[in-house]
Amino acid sequence: ILNVEQSPQSLHVQEGDSTNFTCSFPSSNFYALHWYRWETAKSPEALFVMTLNGDEKKKGRISATLNTKEGYSYLYIKGSQPEDSATYLCAASNAGNNRKLIWGLGTSLAVNP
């Protein structure tokens, strides 16, 4: 069974701090790793989809890395702003599991002004 774990569960930082979260997943038969940003009362929005070991993607102040051999991905936010406050969801799919996404429980980020 594919199990996706995220840490920390929640995080409080000050405006301007840089922060990072971890997503871990089983490395065998890996297919794809997704990061989504989710604000309460809205729908999740995709940040990144990564498939290759060593992939690094960046969107503004947010970046992500992928290590498929050891089964983890990091999401980095540089210079956090209050508008970055949201839950960051990670989801992984497995080639032997019909490629459906299995979602982690998310990291809830609060950025204090």
Added chain:
Amino acid sequence: GAGVSQSPRYKVTKRGQDVALRCDPISGHVSLYWYRQALGQGPEFLTYFNYEAQQDKSGLPNDRFSAERPEGSISTLTIQRTEQRDSAMYRCASSLFDHNEQFFGPGTRLTVL
């Protein structure tokens, strides 16, 4: 349309009634997913389709839940003989193919009295 749409946005029903939730994906998207989301939790996979074929229905809780996508576009999630524990936000998402980022609809908030 420009994005994924779902109807109705809110549904209140009495226990024992059947409900049908509709999802209209982004035009041209091959893959369509149904999720259930409890308050403050990440998405819980229910089922997904590529074109009209149901690829995986392992997340459907029991045989009261079914989904179809007969022409490979619009999908309907049906819950028969609803129970109070079925109350949740039901979200639909679509993606170009099953390894691409998913675009989520606004969800249907189902309340079973």
